[in-house]
Amino acid sequence: MIVILNRAAGTDEKAADLDDEICRLFAAAGAEVSIQHPDEEKDLTKLAQEAADGADELIVAGGGDGTISAVAGALADTGKILGVLPLGTLNHFAKDLEIPLELSEAVATIMHGRVEDVDAGEVNGRVFINNSSLGLYPRIVTDREKQQERLSRGKWSAFLWATLRGLHRLPFLNLRLTIDGKELERRTAFLFVGNNEYEITGFELGGRRCLTAGNLGLYLTHRTGRFGLFRLAFSALFGWVKQAKDFDAFCVTETTIETRQPRLLVATDGEVTQMRTPLVYRARPRALRVMVPQKNAVTP
DSSP: OEEEEOOOSSOHHHHHHHHHHHHHHHHHTTOOOEEEOOOSSSOHHHHHHHHHHSSOSEEEEEESHHHHHHHHHHHTTSSOEEEEEEOSSSOHHHHHTTOOSSHHHHHHHHHHOEEEEEEEEEETTEEESSEEEEEHHHHHHHHHHHHHHHHOOOHHHHHHHHHHHHHHHOOOEEEEEEETTEEEEEEESEEEEEEBOOOOSGGGTTOOSOSOSOOEEEEEEOSOOHHHHHHHHHHHHTTOOOHHHHEEEEEESEEEEEOSSSEEEEEETTEEEEEESSEEEEEEEEEEEEEEOTTOOOOO
């Protein structure tokens, strides 16, 4: 089977060791794999599309959520099965599907698990498996990447500085949203669209109980300043968020977002692109077939 592996991080020696370990684990389970890496000639999207067009029924993606999302985008609604090797920092998709983070256990899940049909989200034709956002977060990610490239800062220190800079500038968006046929106008610093609804309070912040409800969770902060955003993040961690006071939340299957700006920075699963407006978000129910553990049950 094909394993599309993003080994951009780390040294070449460590990357080669990872290749060998993956081959060894699959061989021990009775499978021979062909590991493919993105490069200047073929990026993740190209490799994933070629795999989707090929004869193999099961395609494995190894990397962080951005890598898994890129491969999932090519496999959505094709009937092909996605295997997940969670090798990133956060691994939200794997965690929400209870896919083990230990490499050997993830391989065992691919070889001996079961297929679960789960939802995806989409914005202007781009698939996302976790979430998409506008406003503050895409700007922070863009600034972080520039600092990593130009100043050789580590990921987390660059993220901290980018967050402080973003909160200092705090750009607001004037948006018009169409929800269930009704138009709403909002001025916000941050809009978040989840593939299904997210837990937004308590220590499950950022998790999803269900990936098969066929909807999108849409969250907007009310117009607020820098201190208000810090307070909102702190309150959410300890379960003190009050929806009517702090943010708007909607459960939708589709929404259109308009603004006077012809283009907006849009984050999808941590990757930032510029998209033409209006932005059309829609749920894609059961679009992905994913290998999950036998005991896993993500249906409502």
